[in-house]
Amino acid sequence: NLLCNAVCNGAANLTPAGGTSPYSFTWSNAASSEDLSSVCANTYTVTVADANGCTTTATTTITQPAAISLSTGNTSSNCGQSDGSVTVTATGGASGYAYLWNNTGNATTTAVTGLSSGSYTVTVTDANGCTKTASATISNTAGGTASITVNSNATCNGLCNGSATASMTGGTTPYTYSWSGGGTLSTKTGLCAGSVTVTITDHRHRHHHTANRLNCHCYRHSRNLQRER
Structure with missing residues (x-):
């Protein structure tokens, strides 16, 4: 099965038994090898024919985790000072996320404070090594x-x-x-x-x-x- 959503590196291993070898294979994705590799998440059907022309079919489903989704938030800075903040919430993928913000001294938390106005990008990596990036922009609130x-x-x-x-x-x-x-x-x-x-x-x-x-x-x-x- 896939470790990351929409990354087509799935595989299926087929082991024929019975009948008379050699066997031929016809997969629903037009592959003719015994095994499948580098395939996307989907359901695949294979037809196996032996040397006597006898056939049988089998089906396998390759799954994938939900895509990583990121939601960012921010609090504006005031009067040009470094008192703004950014936050990120991650869902999907494999839980156990790691965070890395740019322009923040490489902060690794879900929330970063003490920031001036500007754009900040966070890269989130899940437990399977899959990554997703998002940005948050801090605006500056002028004084009275x-x-x-x-x-x-x-x-x-x-x-x-x-x-x-x-x-x-x-x-x-x-x-x-x-x-x-x-x-x-x-x-x-x-x-x-x-x-x-x-x-x-x-x-x-x-x-x-x-x-x-x-x-x-x-x-x-x-x-x-x-x-x-």
């Missing part, structure tokens, strides 16, 4: 743009009664806010005249590592508050 709108300026010198609202376009909601001097809402009140800074973090761009440390995917914008005259 942050801005601050001054709602009201400080009314007098030394009074901290100004307010400002932060906003962001693009990226992935929800957003979180961190104002200089404290504050986690989109609008900051009680501001003095001077410079105020807000850091807005896109939900998708937050990467939880030890102690919830954020990778560099925050958006900063500064705006000066003026005293009203």
Whole structure:
């Protein structure tokens, strides 16, 4: 039988007995040899005739495993960083698969992380040595743009009664806010005249590592508050 799907290297061995030799052979695929070799998966019938013209028939079926099928997945990278990932799932063939990804330092796992945008190819080899390749493409997700709108300026010198609202376009909601001097809402009140800074973090761009440390995917914008005259 075949070890790999659609690879025509099957064989059938015939052993005639009885009658009077020599024998002649006529196979359904037009072969006239006693045995079959290098044949594809199929059912074959042979007619054997002996020296007296007596005939008999026999049938054999050569099988093959299911074709290897690969399904790939990916997670895009963010803002040009190496935080994308690719995955592969193999079915068919003979179980006990080996994996090899290109452009990843020769990773041999079903999932590879820490990748930048680009195309990645995986070769899967099953237990019979049959191979199949597939590709996965990681796209890059651009970040958003942050801005601050001054709602009201400080009314007098030394009074901290100004307010400002932060906003962001693009990226992935929800957003979180961190104002200089404290504050986690989109609008900051009680501001003095001077410079105020807000850091807005896109939900998708937050990467939880030890102690919830954020990778560099925050958006900063500064705006000066003026005293009203």
